[in-house]
Amino acid sequence: MVFSSVVCFAITKVFKIIKIEEGMTTDIYISSVIPIGAMFAMTLWLGNSAYLYISVAFAQMLKAIMPVAVFLLGAAFGLEEMSYKMLGIMSVISVGVIVASVGEITISWVGVVYQMGGVVAEALRLIFIEIFLKKKGVKLNLISMMYYVSPCSALCLFIPWLFLEKPKMDDSVSWNFPPFTLFLNCLCTFVLNMSVFLVISRTSALTARVTGVVRDWSVVLLSAAIFADTQLTFINIIGYAIAIAGVVAYNNHKLKVKPQANPQQGEENKINQGSPQDVELSMNSTKEAS
Numbered sequence: 001m002v003f004s005s006v007v008c009f010a011i012t013k014v015f016k017i018i019k020i021e022e023g024m025t026t027d028i029y030i031s032s033v034i035p036i037g038a039m040f041a042m043t044l045w046l047g048n049s050a051y052l053y054i055s056v057a058f059a060q061m062l063k064a065i066m067p068v069a070v071f072l073l074g075a076a077f078g079l080e081e082m083s084y085k086m087l088g089i090m091s092v093i094s095v096g097v098i099v100a101s102v103g104e105i106t107i108s109w110v111g112v113v114y115q116m117g118g119v120v121a122e123a124l125r126l127i128f129i130e131i132f133l134k135k136k137g138v139k140l141n142l143i144s145m146m147y148y149v150s151p152c153s154a155l156c157l158f159i160p161w162l163f164l165e166k167p168k169m170d171d172s173v174s175w176n177f178p179p180f181t182l183f184l185n186c187l188c189t190f191v192l193n194m195s196v197f198l199v200i201s202r203t204s205a206l207t208a209r210v211t212g213v214v215r216d217w218s219v220v221l222l223s224a225a226i227f228a229d230t231q232l233t234f235i236n237i238i239g240y241a242i243a244i245a246g247v248v249a250y251n252n253h254k255l256k257v258k259p260q261a262n263p264q265q266g267e268e269n270k271i272n273q274g275s276p277q278d279v280e281l282s283m284n285s286t287k288e289a290s
Contacts (some may be wrong), residue, residue: 001041001154003186004193008147020147023138029148032132037152039125045157047118053111055230056223060216061100062115064243067250068093069123077127079134089249096243103235142197213244213251 011017024033050059068090074080101107133139140148169175199208220240224230 001044001150001157003183004146004190005150005154007190008143008150011143012147018141018143021138021140021144024148028132028138032128032138033148034152036125036128036132037149038156039121039128040149040153041156042121043118043125044153045118045160046114046121050111050114050118053108054115056227057220057230057232057236058100058104058107059111059115060219060223061236061240061243062097062112063119064093064100064216064240064247065097065116066119066122067247069119070126071250073120073123073127074130077131079127079130085253086250089246089253091246093243093246093250096239096241096246099239099242100236101239103233103237103239105231105233106229142193146193213248216244 012020047059054062071080071086071090075082080086101112129145196208199211220232224232
C-alpha cells in the first residue's frame with residue numbers, strides 16, 4: 001500500500017501522466033474513502049492470514065463465494081433487488097463452494113474463518129465503492145481511487161501491525177525480510193492494476209470478467225502443481241466447477257443489467273470516469289495480487 005501510494009503520487013503529481021479527478025472533499029474522504037481503505041486493509045490482512053492455514057487452491061475456491069456476499073450485502077444496503085433468478089444463481093455458487101469444501105482433504109477451520117472474514121470485508125469494500133461512486137457524485141478512475149485509498153489502507157495496516165505482529169517478530173530468534181521479493185510483489189500488484197485498467201479501457205468489462213475466470217482456474221491448477229500442500233480431489237474440482245458456473249451466470253446477469261440502468265452513458269465516459277463495475281474489477285485484482 002505504501003508502494004502504491006508513492007507510485008500513484010509520482011504518476012499524478014510529479015510526472016503528471018494522469019490527472020486526479022476533481023470533487024474530493026474532507027467530508028467525502030472521511031465518510032467514504034476511510035471506510036473503503038479500512039475494508040481494503042481488513043481484506044488483505046484476513047486473506048493473507050488464511051494462507052497460513054489453507055492451501056492457495058482451496059483459498060481460491062472459497063473466494064468463489066464473493067458474489068453471494070456482495071449480493072446479500074448489496075440487498076441489505078438497498079443497492080440490489082431480490083429476484084428468483086439471482087437467488088438461484090447465489091444458490092448454485094453456494095452449493096459449489098460447499099461441495100468443494102467437502103472434497104478438501106485437510107481442511108483447517110481457522111483458515112476458512114479467516115478467508116470468509118476476508119470475503120465479507122471485500123464485499124463491504126465493493127459496496128462502499130458503489131455507494132461512493134453512485135451517491136456521492138464523485139467519479140474516479142483507478143489511479144485516482146488508489147491515490148486516495150492506498151495511504152489510508154497503509155495506515156490501517158500499520159497500526160495493528162505495530163501492536164500485534166511486530167512484538168512477535170521482535171521476540172523471535174530471527175526473521176527474514178527479503179526486500180527484493182517484497183519489491184517484486186509490490187511491482188506485480190501495481191502492474192496488474194494497470195493491466196486490468198487497460199484491458200477494460202481497450203476492450204470491455206466483459207473481457208476482463210472472462211479473463212478473470214481463466215485466471216481463477218489457472219491459480220487453482222498451478223498452485224496444485226507447484227505447492228506440495230495442495231492436493232486436488234475430484235470432488236474439489238466438481239464443486240469449484242459448479243461455483244464458477246454460478247459466477248459466470250452472475251457476471252453475465254450484471255453485465256446485462258448495468259447498461260439498461262445507464263442508457264445515456266457512453267462507453268468513453270465510462271472509461272474516463274470509472275464506473276463502479278470497472279473499479280470493482282480493477283481493485284479486485286489488487287486484492288488478488290496482494
